[in-house]
Amino acid sequence: MTVKKKEIVIIVVNATAIYSFLLIDIAAGSGLYMTAKLLGAGIIIASVCSMAGVEGIKRGPKFVRNVRQMRK
Known part of the structure; x- marks a missing residue:
């Protein structure tokens, strides 16, 4: 009988x-x-606005930086 080693993932x-x-x-x-x-707005429209707004907040600064670098 062999002993199996258990791994711990941190x-x-x-x-x-x-x-x-x-x-x-x-x-x-x-x-x-x-x-x-x-x-x-209805529930579906409000949900879409919420998702799009959060993604815009996350990706907005990166997009603005890229646009500014392209203009230089």
């Missing part, structure tokens, strides 16, 4: 990644959803 997550997720994804997503709902 995953390290930066605190900035957790903070970014909490702040951007949850807080901004909820805020954008509620704003769209208050403006009279």
Whole structure:
């Protein structure tokens, strides 16, 4: 009978990644959803606005940097 070795996997997550997720994804997503709902949008439209807004917040600064570098 052989003894099987068990491996332990340790995953390290930066605190900035957790903070970014909490702040951007949850807080901004909820805020954008509620704003769209208050403006009279339906559930589906508000959900799409929330998803698109969060992705815009995440990718916006990188896009602006790339555009500025292209103009130089």
